[in-house]
Amino acid sequence: MVDKAEITPATWAVRGSFHSLVALLVASVVVAVLSLARNGSHFPPLVPNDAVSLRSATGATPSCDLFSGRWVYDNASYPLYEEKRCTFMSDQVACEKFGRRDLEYRHWRWRPHGCDIPRFNATWLLERLRNKRMVYVGDSLNRGQWVSMICLVESSIPPDLKWISYRHNHSLIAFNAVEYNATIEFYWAPMLVESNSDHPYNHRLPERIVRVQVIEKHAKVWSDADILVFNSYLWWLRPEIKVLWGSFGSADGIYKMVQVPRAYEMALNTWSDWLAVHINKSKTQVFFVSMSPTHDSPFDTAELRIGGALMATIVTKKRNPSPERGIREAGRSLS
Structure with missing residues (x-):
């Protein structure tokens, strides 16, 4: 789902490719149609990579590759929701509320070559989430995905049958769909493993410290x-990045600066080892969303820099060299 990338140590700028953008924007669709296309309590294997099952879930033909296609402009059936009408829209992603006037980006949708993806159906998804718990775990990218997901479904639920709840010092935010006995949640853990950036609000620290072998909390x-x-x-x-072996505040803790590709690999190994031991493969579906386009680097000349901000106005089709090879290699070692 993501394009190949390389790391440029001198700049460490992040420039996701076009396919990386696809991976980010269709993540919710993939989760909805693949992980929820099941009967009763039966689930496909953990982290499936079954194109046949995916095509079946979406009604696509055998020749349809959902991840090969293009963006098409659709101002008739898109956007799927209006920001100002989403009860639980977060100020952190409320572009229109805080002054964005170019809203044409909302009308682009992904069309695979030779087939089409059915329009999102909130009731269909909620029925498949009935008696289920869906949790996004990670940083602001997954938080944005979570906000989008609840904005997609909440208009189908009466006001008195939906609410937001907070737990674990606000690290966990849950959207509750009462009629369906379902929750769609987000848990803040930007490094997945424990770090000094785990506080849901106060996490912008001058020095980042990560415990690459600890995930239980x-x-x-x-x-x-x-x-x-x-x-x-x-x-x-x-x-x-600074890696800690030991506990925060412990006098015998060992700190060491580690090259990020190696530290990232160790953290993902801790994460995947925990999943292998503790996750019930017949019950739980697991997905991992990796790289995304940068927040602050230009993709192509379609973006105009105004007052230090990048104003993207159209979908880019230019494929740029991407600077994350070391991170990619760390992830590849886990496969």
Whole structure:
């Protein structure tokens, strides 16, 4: 789902390719149609890569590759929701509320070559989430995905049958769909493993410290979820990071600066080892969203820099060299 990438140590800028953008924007669709296309309590294998099952879930033909296609402009059936009408829209992603006037980006949708993806149906998804717990885990990218997901479904639920709840010092935010006995949740864990950036609000620290071998504090929060969508990437984009062996505040803790590709690999190994031991493959579906386009680097000349901000106005089709090879290699070693 993501394009190949390379790391440029001198700049550490992040420039996701066109396919990386596809991976980010269709993540919710993939989760909805693939992980929820099941009967009763039967689930496909953990982290499936079954094109036949995916095509079946979407009604696509055997020749349809959902990940090969293009963006098409559709101002008739898109956007799927209006920002100002979403009851639970977060100020952190409320572009229109805080002054964005170019809203044409909302009308683009993904069309695979030779087939089409059915329009999102909130009731269909909620029925498949009935009696289930879906949890996004990661950083602001997954938080944005979570906000989009609840904005997609909440208009189909009466006001008195939906609400937001907070737990674990606000690290966990849950959208509750009462009629369906379902929750769609987000848990803040930007490194997946434990770090000094785990506070949901106060996490912009001058020095980032990560415990690459410790995940239990986070894992116990989402261990019983039916659907897990993880991401961790942008917070690792620096040449090296301080790794702690031991506990925060412990006098005998060992600190060491480690090259980020190696530290990222160790963290993902801790994460994947925990999943292998504790996740019930017949119950829980697990997905991992990796790299995404940068927040602050230009993709192509379609973007105009105004007052230090990048104003993207159209979908880019230019394929740029991407600077995350070391991170990519760390992830590849886990496959």
